[in-house]
Amino acid sequence: MIKKSENIYEIKKKGMNVPGRIFASDLLIKEVEEKTLEQIENVAKLPGIVEASFAMPDAHMGYGFCVGGVAAFDIKRGIISPGGIGYDINCGVRLIRTDIDKEDFLKKRKEIAKEIKNKIPSGVGKKGNYNLDLKELDEILETGVNWAVKNGYATKKDLENCEDQGCIKGADSTKVSQKAKGRGRNQICTLGAGNHFLEIQFVDEIFDNVVAKVFGLKKDKICVLIHSGSRGLGHQTASDYIRAMEEKFGWKNLPDRELACAPIDSQLGKDYISAMRSAANFAFVNRQLMMFAFREIFKKYFPKNKLELVYDVAHNIAKFEKYNIEGKKIELCVHRKGATRSFGPGRKEIPKCYQKSGQPIFIPGSMGTSSFVLVGTKESEKISFSSTAHGAGRVLSRSRAKNSLSAEKIIKDLEKNNIYLQTDSFRGIVEEAPEAYKDVEEVVEVSHKLKLGKKVARLKPLAVIKG
């Protein structure tokens, strides 16, 4: 591995079709494990990969692709790999703004956090409160947030301010197995467990006044951040297609069996893309219904205030996007696994209201630390296929976190920082402690300096709700 320039490292080895390129500071590069480098190299060996196998500043060891991995494939020669998207298809983040003052919220904080916890089931095995029949589920898979608008759970404005307008076209519910539907049917509007969370935050600092204004962010006002995905429906869809692809196309020539893949233009490749889009639509609706629950609860405490969607971003997904390559506009299939799209001004894919500024990007910190709002840039198209980080990125294994940290100390630290935690169980808390993650400020700084996504605002948590 060599340092190419400030915050950019490169790997070139025999057998790689393109180099591996890591965006990291001198501090962050030290935290990148050997296995992560191996995973970046493996991706660079896949057919049809263009330019480089990228790792974002928060990259760490995953399965198949590393987490924070980005790779673009030629649509004629390239492949699509579920392991390059992740089991939690369209795991993503939604940011909601309000006009509520921090001080007013603090007076009602505990009641609100408790009500949210009751209204949005979290943890393992819990069913959601929406009883969907299979016909309705299929409609969600194919029409996404449009279903929520039709049923009064979303406004037209919510639809506009969601990535892909809340519905990725080309979804086909018949490509999602009955098994996957069985897992997802009862899980809509449930948070899940692990690193998923709901956070009520306030705008602590604004770095870019002009863009913050466009995003509707004002200092000391309350925001809500929702981090969740497509639940069991997405997990099962990924598993089903990994199995189908290795059966159909084999895996003996692959550097890692988890990189099972199909040519993009094969029938199986197309089927997976339709299924992935269906699961992604399910995830958009999942986050939308949670937002609806927040609206219902906030209405009781702050009847005059509206909760408005800033944006909803996917950070586990593959998209077909056009880029200028050697003077030609070419469509590529961009895999982002634990990476956020960062389109700058003028991209037709982003909402009208963000056409001049670029799209909003959300990079949540670990539990109890700050989250960041960034804005997409024109420059990132050339550097990273319009991608940046998706979070702080783990640095400590769960077992090591469990052995070296105590739940009592973590809760005390949260209290000291004036953060209220609402959870069913403190057992999982140690695994999500800030010490188990990289420094989110450092991750964001690398993104900002390289112009992968530029800093707009910092948000600080006041209440955290977890499964």
Place this chain on the structure above:
Amino acid sequence: MKYKFLEHTADIKFRAFGRNLDILFENIALAISEILSRGEKVEQSLKKEINIKSEDYESLLYDFIDELVYFLDTEQFLVSKAKVKIKGNELRATLYGDDALRYKGLENIKAATYSEMYIKNKDKFWEAQIVVDV
């Protein structure tokens, strides 16, 4: 030793051992139970029969874990242990477990993965390595 956990930054990695394939898979079920319950003892009030056919031992293992995760998500069945019989590439098992809603703070296994997976027959015993996505 039935199984042991190894370091993995994001997910959970473990190795399981058994003097034959059946016991290896039974010990894998015990490891999965420990991961899900975070070490709490899981009662055996419920029983389930499963039957899986796959192309090789690794895919059999992938599908076996897939079934355990599926039952937890759809029927709130939390596995405690399994009695396994493998013939060729076919696995029959009786799963013993409990209602997941009786336990708090369960770990969420999203799926099995092939990442770093192997099943090896070493002289007198079998060994498997698995990473599950959590």
